[in-house]
Amino acid sequence: MPEDRVLMKGNEAIGEAAIRAGCTFYAGYPITPQNELTEYMSYHMPKAGRAFVQAESEVAAINMVYGAAATGARAMTSSSGPGISLKQEGVSYMCGAELPCFYANIVRGGPGLGNIAPAQSDYFQATRGGGHGDYRVIVLAPSTVQELFDITMLGFELADKYRNPAMILGDGILGQMREPIVLREPVEYDPGTKGAWSLGNSAGREKHMITSVRLAPGTLEKHNMKLFRKYKEIAEKEQRYELTAVDDAEVIIIAYGTSARVAKSAVAAARESGDIRLGIIRLITLWPYPADIIREYADKGARFLVVEMSLGQMYEDALLSVAGKTDVSLLAHTGGGLPAEEEIIETAKKVRASDGPVEVFPEAAE
Amino acid sequence: MTTKTIMAGFGGQGVVLMGTLLAHGAMVEGKHTTFFPSYGAEMRGGTANCSVVVSDREIASPIVNQPDCVVAMNIASLNKFESRVRPGGIIFVNSSLIDRRVERDDVTEIRVPANEVAESLGDVRAANMVMLGGIVKKTGVVNLETLGESLEKVLSERAMGLIDLDRQALKRGFEEVA
Numbered sequence: 001m002p003e004d005r006v007l008m009k010g011n012e013a014i015g016e017a018a019i020r021a022g023c024t025f026y027a028g029y030p031i032t033p034q035n036e037l038t039e040y041m042s043y044h045m046p047k048a049g050r051a052f053v054q055a056e057s058e059v060a061a062i063n064m065v066y067g068a069a070a071t072g073a074r075a076m077t078s079s080s081g082p083g084i085s086l087k088q089e090g091v092s093y094m095c096g097a098e099l100p101c102f103y104a105n106i107v108r109g110g111p112g113l114g115n116i117a118p119a120q121s122d123y124f125q126a127t128r129g130g131g132h133g134d135y136r137v138i139v140l141a142p143s144t145v146q147e148l149f150d151i152t153m154l155g156f157e158l159a160d161k162y163r164n165p166a167m168i169l170g171d172g173i174l175g176q177m178r179e180p181i182v183l184r185e186p187v188e189y190d191p192g193t194k195g196a197w198s199l200g201n202s203a204g205r206e207k208h209m210i211t212s213v214r215l216a217p218g219t220l221e222k223h224n225m226k227l228f229r230k231y232k233e234i235a236e237k238e239q240r241y242e243l244t245a246v247d248d249a250e251v252i253i254i255a256y257g258t259s260a261r262v263a264k265s266a267v268a269a270a271r272e273s274g275d276i277r278l279g280i281i282r283l284i285t286l287w288p289y290p291a292d293i294i295r296e297y298a299d300k301g302a303r304f305l306v307v308e309m310s311l312g313q314m315y316e317d318a319l320l321s322v323a324g325k326t327d328v329s330l331l332a333h334t335g336g337g338l339p340a341e342e343e344i345i346e347t348a349k350k351v352r353a354s355d356g357p358v359e360v361f362p363e364a365a366e
Numbered sequence: 367m368t369t370k371t372i373m374a375g376f377g378g379q380g381v382v383l384m385g386t387l388l389a390h391g392a393m394v395e396g397k398h399t400t401f402f403p404s405y406g407a408e409m410r411g412g413t414a415n416c417s418v419v420v421s422d423r424e425i426a427s428p429i430v431n432q433p434d435c436v437v438a439m440n441i442a443s444l445n446k447f448e449s450r451v452r453p454g455g456i457i458f459v460n461s462s463l464i465d466r467r468v469e470r471d472d473v474t475e476i477r478v479p480a481n482e483v484a485e486s487l488g489d490v491r492a493a494n495m496v497m498l499g500g501i502v503k504k505t506g507v508v509n510l511e512t513l514g515e516s517l518e519k520v521l522s523e524r525a526m527g528l529i530d531l532d533r534q535a536l537k538r539g540f541e542e543v544a
Binding site for chain 2: 261262265
């Protein structure tokens with residue numbers, strides 16, 4: 001047995017991965033279910049000689065991250081839905097100013113204060129930018145503690161590469177659970193070419209300016225088109241996903257995160273019992289959405305079933321991807337509800353028996 | 367083979383440590399495992415619980431609705447989880463603190479006098495380890511020796527002084543159950 005595995009909590013795995021990715025600055029503010037991440041950073045960042053700040057609010061935390069990133073730091077923050085809402089203004093500013101950062105949203109049930117159960121209901125907030133203005137952030141969706149670790153390390157790289165915020169969209173289960181993982185070797189953080197634009201150490205060089213304000217007529221449009229070109233490049237190059245048993249599938253599930261964990265088990269169980277041949281496209285990036293692979297299977301006439309812990313948010317991207325070429329069905333839960341394996345298999349069988357799309361929702365209150 | 371266990375007790379009985387140690391042992395033995403705590407709005411004096419899944423295949427959700435085993439360290443836990451065990455499952459009862467018997471007749475009841483055994487070893491805090499020893503004897507989910515080794519990785523620094531006691535307690539619990 002590989003003895004180098006450790007049993008780690010999801011939130012702590014993000015923290016350890018951030019430190020091993022060379023994160024030099026973390027600012028955060030507590031909220032369940034991501035508190036162990038902030039706690040981990042409060043203990044381990046100072047020990048590694050890095051900066052940790054428990055900010056006075058979420059708004060302060062994201063603006064500290066802005067400041068740190070402007071000086072070339074590898075900067076990070078984290079929260080859960082309500083706190084991420086508060087941070088959206090800062091994220092928008094960072095996109096406008098082309099500052100990289102990495103952040104995690106360990107999603108809880110919403111809207112409002114909602115509850116602290118796992119959910120995927122911040123999908124629109126994450127993939128549509130969330131704040132004001134014409135921008136995108138890279139959205140990564142792990143489904144195991146190992147992947148939380150690996151994707152955190154990747155997220156810092158992508159953020160720096162594109163000078164843009166990148167984030168994890170997790171949930172309360174992924175943050176709270178412990179699972180065996182293999183820790184990757186730490187990387188030595190190299191600011192690389194950041195010196196060409198970052199602030200500080202300014203003696204003897206031209207002045208640098210980090211800003212999201214462009215008031216002179218025409219300048220913002222041109223700047224936004226520069227950003228847009230970058231987003232197009234990301235959309236072309238960074239679509240990530242995992243395929244399981246899709247080629248002979250009667251129904252292909254599209255899911256991410258915790259929903260995808262349950263869906264993968266449903267695929268295995270249904271194939272074992274001979275009930276129905278299921279396959280799954282597990283999304284690893286949510287923005288960019290892996291539209292190309294979905295389109296490829298849509299062209300072959302595949303029938304899709306989206307399984308998500310939100311009321312048809314990711315479903316819209318699946319529908320956009322197939323562009324009417326085939327049908328897409330939906331199994332949705334919300335407010336902390338989880339899909340069950342048997343429920344996924346039953347819904348898939350309904351899809352198989354139906355000529356058109358099927359939509360399955362939980363019961364509503366009176 | 368998949369074994370889903372819910373462990374419950376009052377805060378301070380070491381339920382989280384018991385679950386973490388079981389998951390760690392499963393990991394060392396090369397199995398898939400998840401540990402999931404109850405988190406958030408817990409009440410002082412209320413029950414703490416955690417779910418541990420051990421399997422030879424990938425685990426879908428770490429949340430357990432219908433466990434194969436329930437471990438009740440106090441009466442409130444038995445009251446709360448007795449109905450959740452699958453038919454044919456096992457309920458481990460800390461008989462030192464729980465007078466009543468399991469009411470269901472479609473499950474197996476295993477009574478372990480965890481507090482008394484721990485006290486006889488000199489420290490009631492080891493009751494969780496006594497219970498865990500009994501659990502692995504009955505279920506065979508993980509080997510007793512593995513748990514003894516895993517203690518080195520799972521115990522906090524300040525609890526490391528209790529490691530010999532904990533190992534003894536695991537062994538005594540193992541012997542306690544037929």
